[in-house]
Amino acid sequence: MNRISILDPALADKIAAGEVVERPSSVVKELVENSIDAKATQIQIRIIDGGRTLIEVKDNGIGMSKEDAILSIRRHATSKIKTDYDLFSIQTMGFRGEALSAISSVSKFTLMTCEENQVGTKLVCLNSEVVRIEPCALTRGTIIQVEELFYNTPARLKYLKADSSEFSAILDITNKLALAHPEISFSLYSNQKLMFQTSGKDDIIEILSEIFGLQVAKNMHYFEKQTHDFKIYGYTSSISFSKSNRYSIFTYVNGRYIKNKGLTDSVIEGYHELLFENRYPFTVLYIEADPTILDVNIHPTKQDIRISKEFDLRKLIKETIHETLTQTKKINEIRMSSTRQEQQPIQPFFDFSIQEKEETYPSSFTQMENSNETEFVIPQSLPHQEDHYYLPIGQIHGTYIVAQSQDGFIIIDQHAAAERIRYERYQKLFLENHHSIDLLFPLVIELSNSDYQELLPHLSLLKEVKIDAELFGNNAIKITHVPYYLDKIDLKTYVETLIQQIIQNKKIDLNALKDYAIATLACKASLKANAHLSFADMEKIIHDLFACQNPYTCPHGRPTLLKYTLQELQKAFKRT
Ligand SMILES: Nc1ncnc2c1ncn2[C@@H]1O[C@H](COP(=O)(O)OP(=O)(O)OP(=O)(O)O)[C@@H](O)[C@H]1O
Ligand SMILES: [Mg+2]
Known part of the structure; x- marks a missing residue:
């Protein structure tokens, strides 16, 4: 008796969605990454009820034709890679062709898009099916609305946290994306209130100030170094500004935010003996490398990547940070003492x-x-x-x-x-x-x-x-x-x-x-x-x-x- 059958495509999409769309912040990440790949210079994100009711991402990127819009929500539909060679030299945020299909299979999904000087297309999608296509008036760009996320996957819906927690995760991912692309202007609204904004003037310090506040931003030091394989640059906090956890070390490889314990450790090691135990820096570290020495295709979220010559990279990071800090230590000390006088007498550390x-x-x-x-x-x-x-x-x-x-x-x-x-x-x-x-x-x-x-x-x-x-x-x-x-x-x-x-x-x-x-x-x-x-x-x-x-x-x-x-x-x- 035959027992095996090919899954219904809508069900297959839902299964695949489980990996890509974990919570509202994952939707924001995928949609914003698409806007970045579409060469947007302005990205606006609107959130209602922590993303439960609505997530909307609007950009002024290149938009899509009607045919591409219809294809875009199909699984394995992508404009970003075509051949094996492309897969091993990824230049874009996306390449798997699964984000829109995943998101549209677990939400009430509307896409409006328009190429330069063309008529726009509006597409409404329910349960992985396009239920309406019509022309719409729009200037160049794309708007995607994701309503009632997980309405048809109750198990996922049950695991959503309080709206404030979900929004905090959205804010966190937006911070990271904005730091990755200081040349893009981001704005984030929650229940109609503007919560985060960047100017798009390519000013990393401005964004750091938005995220951590002025005092931290004022105490950041620039570093930069290049070897045959890597260029690293960024900002790292002076030794007088530290945090009690390691979550404020942001690492980017070719414009992509990544999580890599080894690289984070190298930043911390750069502070060797300069910070108290259990204190960590604020750092934004940009790494540029030839895409052929990177493997981004490890996990659907693409935050985990493999880097060949990682050992050399770690050494480079550690030494560059340490050098920057020791060179600026003197300046720091002068700065610190003047800030202290302005503010309040600082107590010794648990003296x-x-x-x-x-x-x-x-x-x-x-x-x-x-x-x-x-x-x-x-x-x-x-x-x-x-x-x-x-x-x-x-x-x-x-x-x-x-x-x-x-x-x-x-x-x-x-x-x-x-x-x-x-x-x-x-x-x-x-x-x-x-x-x-x-x-x-x-x-x-x-x-x-x-x-x-x-x-x-x-x-x-x-x-x-x-x-x-x-x-x-x-x-x-x-x-x-x-x-x-x-x-x-x-x-x-x-x-x-x-x-x-x-x-x-x-x-x-x-x-x-x-x-x-x-x-x-x-x-x-x-x-x-x-x-x-x-x-x-x-x-x-x-x-x-x-x-x-x-x-x-x-x-x-x-x-x-x-x-x-x-x-x-x-x-x-x-x-x-
Ligand atoms: N905001 C946008 N502007 C223009 N084109 C878009 C936009 N969003 C999606 N697209 C098009 O739709 C296609 C499918 O998007 P989707 O996010 O599903 O896949 P991807 O970005 O190619 O890969 P990944 O699944 O890794 O994100 C993209 O390749 C792109 O051509
Ligand atoms: Mg994508």
């Missing part, structure tokens, strides 16, 4: 020495968080506070405290211990209701436009972690009140870290956020390895550690101390 009076730990520290961890065995006989008095003997390797008791000695990891002490202290402070203090200079935090949109519906969460924030102009928030114990830390970094945590967690759990806030405070403000300690410092750490509810591990679960008894020593030296 231990300026905690409340009773805290007298020293302030010099280097990070040890990600150092290679060795396996620890926690000794069976753990010491107790009331058991013994521990007399500090000294500090070894600038990292461990050795203290002796009547029946043995302990070795304390000073960073882990300080982290535990702070963790419990902040835990207690968070539970208590302290008066907020007015910030003498309210702290203004500029966000990227998409982060801002993402944060908006959750702004009240900051209040839950005791930070009073209000909206402040375009894409910025103002922090006005914080509890007294946050007054003396690098508040900006702390709040930015919390914001990223809010944005990145799809389901926000308040308790988890509070825990995260406490752990961040404890870790960032903790004493690091290689800090010199006086005997008084050591005594205080020992005292405070044993006053903790759980003195034996740091909040990440690593041991804070090891104990050796005299008996164990005697056994080891074969004295018994």
Whole structure:
């Protein structure tokens, strides 16, 4: 009995659409890429209800004839490649001939298009079928309207997020496309409101300013270098402007936004030792290469590409960025100090020495968080506070405290211990209701436009972690009140870290956020390895550690101390 049959074309289109059209932002990406390939100089995007109700992309590109318009929504219909050779030397954004067919199979789709000095064509499409074709009055260009996306694929519809989240993803993709093509003027409207615009004057800095705000744009440095195989150029932020995640590194290859961890790592490596741990730059990196050394045909979204000689490219990026930063470091420092005077006194980065009076730990520290961890065995006989008095003997390797008791000695990891002490202290402070203090200079935090949109519906969460924030102009928030114990830390970094945590967690759990806030405070403000300690410092750490509810591990679960008894020593030296 024959059981196999060829799928109905409309069903085959829907299956193929699953890969290309994941959510509204994928539709925007595909339509805008088509407009770019059509040599548009102006692209306008209109979104209603996060793209659920309408996505419209209008361009002034070359348009299509009536016959091409009809063909354009068929699968494997493309004007961009014809031969094998073309496939291996792609010059355009699209080439697979599947985007319009995919989009039109999962939406109510209307296309209006017109070539120079011709009569325009309007085509209405439902369920992969053209249901109406008629002439229409239009100047050169194309308008595509995608209504009720996923109306006929309920499973996909169910997975759409809140309108604000979908719009934020659209804004994010538009940012990336606009940065890829500063020579094109983009405008993006959400529910009739203009949300993002670029002039098309080929000004990358202008676009960076739209996305990240003026302060970041002002602190960008240009870099450029060319080898036989590659030309790289772009802008990267000075070391005084960093982010808590790596999402602000935009990489383009021949005008295409790509995601490539190796290339992003090379940018970060270019900042080697110039940025604090877990801080990342803002970078826009353009790479130009002969299309024959690139393979773009790896994934339907084309954001993943293979580059031959990638190793050479990574080296080139890392060295160019590092050179740019070290050369401009001096200029930066002058700039930084003048900006600081204009604004507010900047607090040292979680400076231990300026905690409340009773805290007298020293302030010099280097990070040890990600150092290679060795396996620890926690000794069976753990010491107790009331058991013994521990007399500090000294500090070894600038990292461990050795203290002796009547029946043995302990070795304390000073960073882990300080982290535990702070963790419990902040835990207690968070539970208590302290008066907020007015910030003498309210702290203004500029966000990227998409982060801002993402944060908006959750702004009240900051209040839950005791930070009073209000909206402040375009894409910025103002922090006005914080509890007294946050007054003396690098508040900006702390709040930015919390914001990223809010944005990145799809389901926000308040308790988890509070825990995260406490752990961040404890870790960032903790004493690091290689800090010199006086005997008084050591005594205080020992005292405070044993006053903790759980003195034996740091909040990440690593041991804070090891104990050796005299008996164990005697056994080891074969004295018994
Ligand atoms: N805005 C536009 N202006 C002019 N022509 C367009 C426009 N959008 C689409 N087209 C034409 O329709 C064809 C099909 O578009 P579609 O996006 O489906 O495929 P593609 O761009 O060739 O490849 P891919 O699937 O990789 O995007 C294109 O090759 C192009 O000729
Ligand atoms: Mg396309």
